[in-house]
Structure formats: structure tokens, C-alpha cells
Amino acid sequence: MIPFLGLKQVNSVYREEMIAAATRVIDSGWYIQGEEVKEFERNFADYCGARHCIGVANGLDALILVFRAWKELGKLKDGDEIIVPANTYIASILAITENRLKPVLVEPDPLTFNICPDNIRSAITDKTKAILAVHLYGQLADMPAIMSIATDHNLLVLEDSAQAHGAEVEGKKAGNWGHASGFSFYPGKNLGALGDAGAVTTNDDELAITVRALANYGSHKKYENLYQGVNSRLDEMQAALLRVKLKYLNIEMQRRREIAIAYANGINNSAICLPIDVDLTVENLSHHVFHLFVVRTKNRLALQQHLLESGIQTVIHYPIPPHKQQAYRSLANLDLPITTDIHNEVLSLPISPVMSAEDVLMVIKCVNNFKC
Ligand SMILES: *Cc1c(COP(=O)(O)O)cnc(C)c1O
Numbered sequence: 559m560i561p562f563l564g565l566k567q568v569n570s571v572y573r574e575e576m577i578a579a580a581t582r583v584i585d586s587g588w589y590i591q592g593e594e595v596k597e598f599e600r601n602f603a604d605y606c607g608a609r610h611c612i613g614v615a616n617g618l619d620a621l622i623l624v625f626r627a628w629k630e631l632g633k634l635k636d637g638d639e640i641i642v643p644a645n646t647y648i649a650s651i652l653a654i655t656e657n658r659l660k661p662v663l664v665e666p667d668p669l670t671f672n673i674c675p676d677n678i679r680s681a682i683t684d685k686t687k688a689i690l691a692v693h694l695y696g697q698l699a700d701m702p703a704i705m706s707i708a709t710d711h712n713l714l715v716l717e718d719s720a721q722a723h724g725a726e727v728e729g730k731k732a733g734n735w736g737h738a739s740g741f742s743f744y745p746g747k748n749l750g751a752l753g754d755a756g757a758v759t760t761n762d763d764e765l766a767i768t769v770r771a772l773a774n775y776g777s778h779k780k781y782e783n784l785y786q787g788v789n790s791r792l793d794e795m796q797a798a799l800l801r802v803k804l805k806y807l808n809i810e811m812q813r814r815r816e817i818a819i820a821y822a823n824g825i826n827n828s829a830i831c832l833p834i835d836v837d838l839t840v841e842n843l844s845h846h847v848f849h850l851f852v853v854r855t856k857n858r859l860a861l862q863q864h865l866l867e868s869g870i871q872t873v874i875h876y877p878i879p880p881h882k883q884q885a886y887r888s889l890a891n892l893d894l895p896i897t898t899d900i901h902n903e904v905l906s907l908p909i910s911p912v913m914s915a916e917d918v919l920m921v922i923k924c925v926n927n928f929k930c
Pocket of ligand 1: 649
């Protein structure tokens with residue numbers, strides 16, 4: 559059996575160090591808002607190259623709290639339009655509607671799966687106030703172009719970096735391109751906790767203070783509440799475990815890139831469309847951390863079944879686009895053919911830092927002998 563990710567195997571590599579970290583927290587007697595969180599926030603801000611990192615309870619809250627903070631700071635108001643890729647994970651859209659803002663869904667570039675800058679330009683109206691740029695599947699969105707559009711039109715940019723820890727273009731990482739960024743440390747993400755966890759990064763001092771207060775009951779100062787906030791804190795235990803895993807993130811990222819390159823060079827089947835060009839090397843893949851390796855095919859259920867018969871587990875990210883979800887019935891009539899095709903054709907192959915070279919060859923062989 560070749561699992562899609564194999565979290566138990568991924569985490570068992572760090573078992574001893576994680577037990578030591580967990581023991582430190584248990585023995586400290588201090589479980590919320592202590593040194594572990596402070597230290598992780600410092601380390602992760604440094605890793606991203608951002609001035610601030612605020613630990614929060616999960617990735618969805620990270621995105622929700624940034625929009626909420628911009629509302630409290632008078633930069634956004636109810637009904638403002640937020641441009642977002644139509645093919646994103648539902649959390650991106652939820653963060654917008656939760657704040658009574660209006661999601662404006664735009665089509666991605668079919669080659670990168672990321673939001674298309676030209677489509678952003680055509681979607682801008684008088685009511686547009688922000689762009690939610692998602693780095694889908696681990697590939698940095700076209701941030702130089704997006705930031706230039708934002709400057710031209712005076713828009714805020716929030717990065718959804720939940721899938722892209724460490725992805726980098728022009729020497730600048732996810733989490734340091736936009737005015738703020740939301741990260742998830744859900745166990746299956748490239749930097750995964752052993753439970754829910756998330757963070758906001760930003761270079762904006764005022765925004766950092768506001769997000770931190772909102773995530774802690776709206777309080778800057780104990781028992782004084784400036785906002786009607788929420789409780790969305792990163793806890794000491796998850797922070798301690800994340801400190802261990804952050805040390806190895808680059809090594810895991812490198813391994814993911816090696817697997818992606820092996821797939822790109824080894825898979826040769828006219829029924830299958832690859833997400834990257836061949837002839838790539840680990841060095842020129844800095845923009846992609848391969849959270850997922852997503853291929854396209856007209857008959858993905860047959861491919862999925864074919865691989866499963868050889869013990870290879872795959873996942874569909876995602877089977878139903880946000881505008882076709884029951885939760886967003888009001889968006890159901892949007893005409894988004896690229897997004898619809900993507901959702902009908904994508905299949906994610908196993909990619910995991912603990913995958914062996916034999917496993918990778920096995921996947922390549924089975925994909926190559928698929929006939930549709
Ligand atoms: C996982 C994910 C989120 C949400 O993160 P959680 O920690 O699960 O709340 C948001 N956006 C994207 C693109 C994601 O993949």
C-alpha cells in the first residue's frame with residue numbers, strides 16, 4: 559500500500575524530539591500564551607521573512623481575523639468586494655462571507671491552477687477593496703503581478719498560504735508578499751501540527767496588534783476589551799511541536815520537489831496532463847513546495863481505480879467547486895468553465911516526504927500503464 563501522505567510515518571521521524579517538546583510543555587505548568595508560542599511566532603516570522611507572526615487556532619481563523627481586523631481598522635466595510643480564485647478550497651470563500659464581504663470569483667490560469675492576473679483586472683469594480691491570493695497546491699501565485707495590480711488600484715492583498723509554507727519567488731516567501739497572510743498548520747499541511755493550528759504573518763504593526771487582540775477576546779490588555787473578539791489562540795503544546803517540525807520543513811520540501819521532478823520526468827501518458835514542465839531541477843522550483851502533485855485527466859475515476867488496484871492511494875482536491883456547493887447556492891449560476899473543468903479532471907498523486915524511491919517508481923509505472 560502506498561498511502562497518499564502517511565501522517566504517522568511523517569511524524570514518527572521526529573518522535574523523540576516531539577516527545578521531549580511535549581514533556582517540556584506538560585512539566586512547565588503553562589499551557590496558553592507562553593514561551594513556546596512566543597518562540598514559534600518568532601521562528602516562523604523569521605522563516606517567512608515577515609516582521610510579525612500571530613499564532614491562531616487554525617488556518618480559517620487566520621484568514622477571517624485579517625479581514626475582521628481590516629474592518630475594525632476602517633479599511634473594509636460590509637459588502638466590499640474581495641477578488642478570489644474560483645477554484646480554491648472553501649475556507650478562502652468562508653473567510654470572506656463570514657465577514658459579510660462579497661466574494662468575486664475569478665477563473666484561474668489552467669496551467670498553474672492559480673488566479674490569473676488578467677482576470678483580476680477585468681473583475682475590478684468601484685467596490686473592489688481586496689484580493690485574496692491563494693497559493694494553491696503549494697505554488698506561489700503570480701505575486702509580482704498581483705501586487706502591481708493592487709498598487710495601481712489601491713487594493714489590500716491577503717495571501718492564503720495554507721498550502722505554501724516556504725514557497726518563494728524573487729527571494730521573497732509566501733507570507734511576506736501581501737499586506738498579510740494566513741497559514742494553516744492542519745496536520746496534513748506541509749508544516750503540520752498534531753491538531754489544529756494556524757498563524758497570520760504581516761509587516762504591518764497596527765494590523766498585527768489588532769489581529770492579536772481580536773484572537774484573544776478583543777483584548778490588548780488583560781480584562782480590557784477594545785473589540786468584540788473571539789477566542790482563537792495557538793496553544794503551547796501545538797507551538798512546541800511546530801517548533802520541532804519547522805526545523806525540518808526545508809528538508810521535507812526538498813524531498814517533495816525531488817518526487818515532483820521524478821514524476822514529471824517519469825510520467826509519460828498522453829491521457830495525463832502534468833502540473834509542471836519536465837527539465838526542471840530542484841533549484842528552479844523554489845516557487846513550488848508541492849503540497850500536492852495534481853494531474854489532470856478526462857477519466858479520473860478510472861485512473862483512481864486503476865491506481866487503487868495497485869495499492870496506490872490518491873485524493874481529489876477538490877471534487878466540487880465552491881460555487882457549486884449547497885452552502886453557496888447564490889453563486890450557482892456563475893459561468894466558470896475553467897474552474898468547472900479543473901474540478902472534473904484533477905487527481906492528486908501521493909507525495910510525501912517519507913515516500914521511498916521504489917514507491918515513486920511504482921506510482922510512475924502504474925500511471926504510465928493506465929489506458930483510458
Ligand atoms: C487548509 C486550508 C485552509 C484552512 O486551514 P484550516 O487550518 O483547516 O482551517 C485555508 N485555505 C486553504 C487553501 C487550505 O488548503
